Amino acid sequence: MISFDVSVCILSAFLLLTLGVGIHFSRKKTTFREYAIGNKQFATATLVATILATAYSGSGLARNVEQIHTLGLYWMIIVILGDLGLWVVSGLALRMGSFMQNLSMAETIGSVYGKCPRVIVALCSIGSSVTMVAMQVHVMASSIRICIHTVDPQFIAVCSTLALIFYSSFGGIRTVVFTDVVQFMTFAVILPFFSWFIFMKLGKPFLEIFPLLQEHDTFQLSTIFHYDMNLVAMVALALSILASYIDAPIVHRVYMSSGPTQARNVFRYAGFFGICINMVICLIGLLIFVGTPEVSVVKVWDYIMTDIPPVLKGFLSVSLLAMSMSTADSCLHSGAIAVSHDILASIRSTKTYPYQLELARIASIFIGLFAMVLTFYYTNLLDLLKLNLGLYLPITVAPFILAVFGFRGTSHTALIGMASGVLTILAWNKWVEPSTGVDGSFIAMVANGLTMITAHYLLKIVGKYKLSCAKSPNYL
Template sequence: MPLNQNNYYLSCSNLSIEDILIIVAYLIFCLLIGLSKISSIKTIRCYALGSKDDSIISTVFLVTTLFSTYIGARMTIGVIGRTYESGLVYGIAQIVRPAFWLVTGFVFAKNISKFKGCLSLSDIMEKMYGISGKWIINIFSLPLSCGILAAQVLAMGKMFEYFIGTSQIIGVLCGMIVLIIYSVFGGVRAVIVTDFAQFIILFIAFPISAYVIYYAAGGWEIILANLPDTHKSIDFSNKNNITELVSFISYCLLPCTAATYIQRMLISGNEQQIKKIMKINAILTLPLIIVLLIISLSIKSVAPNLERADIAMFYAIDKFLPVGVRGLVIAGILAVIMSSADSWLNTTGIMLAHDVVKKMKPSISDRTELIIAKYSSGLVGFIAITIALNAKSLLSLLWTIDNFWEPMIIVPLCAGFLDIKITTKEFLCGVIFSIIGVITSANILRGNYDIVTLVIGLLFNIIGVITMRYLFKFVKNDFFKKNY
């Protein structure tokens, strides 16, 4: 039978000593990894790509760091919460998500060797579109990085607040201080090693949670009987359902274009290795998605009236998991959050030092550039804390961020890797059109930034590129006909 829920925090219990010790042990482990790498980092290249030479980091570590970076708060707490709230319209779309890795491999692997020597996405865009490409990426990257970090911080703060009863700011500060220390001082190698450990914890914690919560909910027949119709079938007579389903599926198939993922591919620089990594991650993603959907539907069946969908996972941990397992799962969620956040801290610090300061003042030494990268990472971390403490919703924050990145960057970046020629003028026109499309659709059609406005912005980018290409040809031909 469904449980009664009276308010947001639902009479949360305190964690046991065993649970707290597991969480503290995990945080100490992360600190030790970061501090152990300090002496090995001497150059900005080593800080960014983890290597003083052209040696390739093992496929296993690249698989786990890419996967862990991708599986952040959105892909765990977010998927569980959104499926709990929206039902199968969102849940079914997630099943196609593994294909995103294959699309990413197809787009980026073949020509990654062309960008050997690049340290960042900004370097790549400069090669493709000149200085305009570099600075547009720099301008959009900073708010994207701060926003995604803020989303991870917000999830961390809510979790500490829910389970420990501390104010959100204390939980945020505890988690972020550990994160900043090991990311800033350990560089990308510390991030990759902790991502490996976080990957292992993730694949232990979430399946255990799904197993316990599923049987606590009574098994499949009882879960199905208690679910509302929206979570058992899709009403295709509702046009909004069709629009959202198509938009979600389209979004799930978009290749990853964020600087963190591109940086990981630059670390490899090897076509065959990248293709192999993407295939492995596609295989790993499907069972994780199934586990998350089982958790979400099980929670919906026993607690259908939670006031906030984004606490659905916290509620289940508190109500159904035994002592010890609860601590392990909370450490798993922390691992998920931190594995995404540490990558963004590292990448953003590199972007500010290498792509902004170094370009404005080329004479600075490599050591100075490295110091700037470290301080920049710390600064971005504290900016993210400020944003998180003023944000109301994890999902709305993430959708707003995505709407001002994906539509502007996907078309020109993918075109460049696929050897589809787009001129700088066409690139700039596409960016302007996509911004217009996103803002207009959000204010007129939807009332907020969401998956539909993102897809509209992406279509506007394509329209902008095509318009500039053929308009320029028409104007050019018309000019010559009249004057010559």
């Protein structure tokens, strides 16, 4: 009974702290622009913390530990390569000077390609937000259940989602940022101590761990880098995860920066610290595998919870909860901006309108509720990740990168490229992935970009040909 009380007290204290910070920063009256991106005067350290809190989620921790146990070095390489995504955004940020007054990726794409592509990207952002929040809600419920076993999991999911919606909907980006700072500091401190506990629980010298790993095929370089469909699948998924960092919640931090230089520096620092975070997560996965290599993936967390001290159980729950909430609140915020700023503003043909702020808050509530419902249909975190990549990556990333690098196509070229991305991912998921296991999100993204460039120059040639025909009736 005492152990139950200790872990619950730690969990309750963290939730009260988070809600207290959220309520404090939500009291200030604000304009819609301040609600969306703040005053653009955030300190570099604050932006680094909120980027890391957004990028490194509770679902990522849970999924990476499970997949390292199952796939070994294969998944560790995917995780490490994915860390380069923040440095990719750093390079893009330096070129985004002309877009720094925008509020979202969709607005940037709309400023180059027109209203229809902007609305499509906004819809994709909303879909991505729903799936990302669903992943975090799933982990939030699991993390609370670590301390409280007697409550129905669905009830836990509902309560945790409502608490998240409450502070993220009413406070805007200031609330999101400062709760992210608290949550980042929480899991950044707890994870190294937790990895040390797993190591002590293992009861083996550190130098004996690597020989034990070499006894298993999944941790041998010769097996991993042998050319087969598994290697192709690994590279494809790694590239998809790398490109997935160019998404609405992450790029939104560029718009919050004072300028391109600060944004570049912020993402550079975040990339370095992100590698450190993932190294700790990979170490936890390795130590758990060494301790129990024969356990199935669904039993990994049961092993972790065995003989764990009550205090550490409470801190582990808090760490998972902090990582999940910090990602989910950013996704709720970017989804709300997509509804109230990108979709409605495009329909009304005006940048601002009455009740825009209230609409953003209502949209945040509904996105959270849709995500909660989605958790009842999808329970596998890897399936939710692939769903998220398929919804967003094939459509939005290529037009955004091309716009940042100065490509200025028409609305038609953007729509043609987006259509090719959708058709590619649908065809891939139906005919290629079932037989090969290769994720097609990155390939569909490349197809989108190549089709846009091709369509742009073909339409130019056709336009010149029609103009020549109009000037010279006897041209043929």
